[in-house]
């Protein structure tokens with residue numbers, strides 16, 4: 001079986017978009033991973049055009065932590081993507097509810113953050129960061145797969161998948177994605193926050209019996225404090241994770257580089273991963289200032305009141321009334 005010039009060797013796995021095969025490229029004589037989209041995903045010519053355009057953009061990004069896309073083409077009524085073949089295991093195989101040592105989790109997450117920062121800087125958002133799209137290579141490096149591919153949607157296709165596949169793995173979706181708003185790089189960093197939470201605590205921040213319950217939690221509930229669940233090691237890492245899970249994108253890390261740097265600082269016990277948190281004493285000073293200002297206000301009011309009383313004392317009393325004011329015209333005087 002062939003797709004384009006690529007000879008299929010074996011199936012590596014399958015996901016919602018299609019099947020990934022190990023394949024051979026006879027022209028260059030190398031192994032590739034060939035992702036073949038499910039035919040029902042390729043719903044229109046417009047979808048094909050958009051897919052090929054996006055693949056071109058992805059083909060231009062070169063980063064040690066991002067899978068290289070070699071080629072894209074059409075065959076057997078569908079689209080295939082030839083990419084770097086990786087020996088290794090997807091992170092979802094490795095996580096499986098276990099807790100990672102903090103150093104290992106930080107090392108993996110900071111590599112992902114750096115790769116995301118690089119791609120975002122070139123205008124490419126992943127939109128589907130989750131453990132199965134992070135491959136751990138035998139030399140302990142990570143590679144991100146499916147960059148920009150997972151959510152290239154046709155309006156019709158979006159309709160088709162809404163009830164099923166997209167909602168099949170919602171735990172890494174950011175609040176804005178759940179609400180159908182535009183996702184940007186900060187949505188990817190949110191998903192990385194969920195992964196970091198899962199790696200250190202062995203639990204997911206938002207879980208529920210069904211998709212509606214998970215969506216409700218993602219959009220409305222505060223995540224549990226990872227420190228309270230154990231495994232986090234330090235308050236600094238717990239704060240970092242909580243910051244990446246902020247409901248509003250503007251309250252999260254704004255770039256992958258900033259998140260990577262903060263993660264690395266977590267391993268350094270003397271510093272805090274984000275400077276504004278170290279400004280807590282400043283906050284205390286500010287509230288001290290507020291108390292002093294209030295005190296000054298009270299003193300000023302008292303002083304004004306005292307002066308007023310003094311002035312009233314000096315004012316001569318009004319002359320006595322000749323007759324009470326309520327006595328009316330036709331009432332006889334006393």
Ligand code: ATP
Pocket residue numbers: 012013014015016017018019020033067083084085086087089090128132133145146150169
């Ligand atoms: P979804 O489709 O919901 O994103 P998924 O990421 O698990 O789920 P695929 O992207 O189709 O699905 O990947 C299926 C499997 O193929 C992965 O779990 C991984 O093991 C394997 N795989 C993907 N890309 C490569 C690659 N470049 N090299 C080696 N194996 C890969």
Ligand code: MG
Pocket residue numbers: 015132133145146
């Ligand atoms: Mg994938």
